Amino acid sequence: MSDLPLIGLLHLLMGTLAVISGAGALAAAKGLRLHRIAGNLFFGAMLLLIASGLYFSVTRSILFTFFLSVMAFHLLSSGWVTVMRREGKTGRFELANCLFILLAGAAALGLGLTETIRGAPLQDDVPSAAFFILAALAVLFGAQDVAVIRRGGCTGKHRIARHLWRMCLSLFIAVTIFFLGNNDVLPEVLRTPFFLTAPIVAVPALMVFWLVRVTFTNWYRTPSR
Secondary structure, eight states: OTTSOHHHHHHHHHHHHHHHHHHHHHHSOTTSHHHHHHHHHHHHHHHHHHHHHHHHHHHTTOHHHHHHHHHHHHHHHHHHHHHHSOTTOOOHHHHHHHHHHHHHHHHHHHHHHHHHHHTSOSSTTOOHHHHHHHHHHHHHHHHHHHHHHHHTSOOHHHHHHHHHHHHHHHHHHHHHIIIIISGGGSOGGGOOHHHHHHHHHHHHHHHHHHHHHHHHSSGGGSTTO
16 A cells, blocks of 8 residues: 555545445435435545546546546536436536537547547557447437436436436446556455456446336335435
8 A cells, every 4th residue: 555656545545435435325315414425425536536547547548448537527427416406407517518528429439430440449459349339328428418408407206317327327437447447556455356346236236226216116205315
């Protein structure tokens, strides 16, 4: 641990805090004080984790993780704003964030086409298909943003579901990069297959559980909110 550079130590600490606080926010009763505290910690930790992840991507010239970090920021910020706004409201931030992810998607598409034309990866042996997938996801997220903006915001269970899956996907991207891409900042004793894969599997599993509960049951209307 003492051999880690400061940015690496920050990345490790924020990754750990994001996983713990994210798990706490998922486990706690939604809308109550514990959920809000865990959610606030998660949001702050994720911002710093994404920032340090972008730093590693830029300094190591890893384009793929750079775009993943950008996507994680879009999902995190849009998911956060969804519950900070009153129901049925949108603003300039939603429009700017929508344009941001669509531009990122266009850039990823451009890189994919560049690799295809060249007939060889630009770097790190990342195939053009990977950038095409990122571009498609960016368009999907941007299109969903456009639909929300045109409707004038989200209400009811749809608002909770949007907040939930966007925050969870941002966490999923971050933990995947953290545990598989930047695990060199972890102590060697923790670099076991189980420790490195368990959080990556747990996040989408919990996301699906809560999406089903929010969307297909009356849980969202219960006093436990």
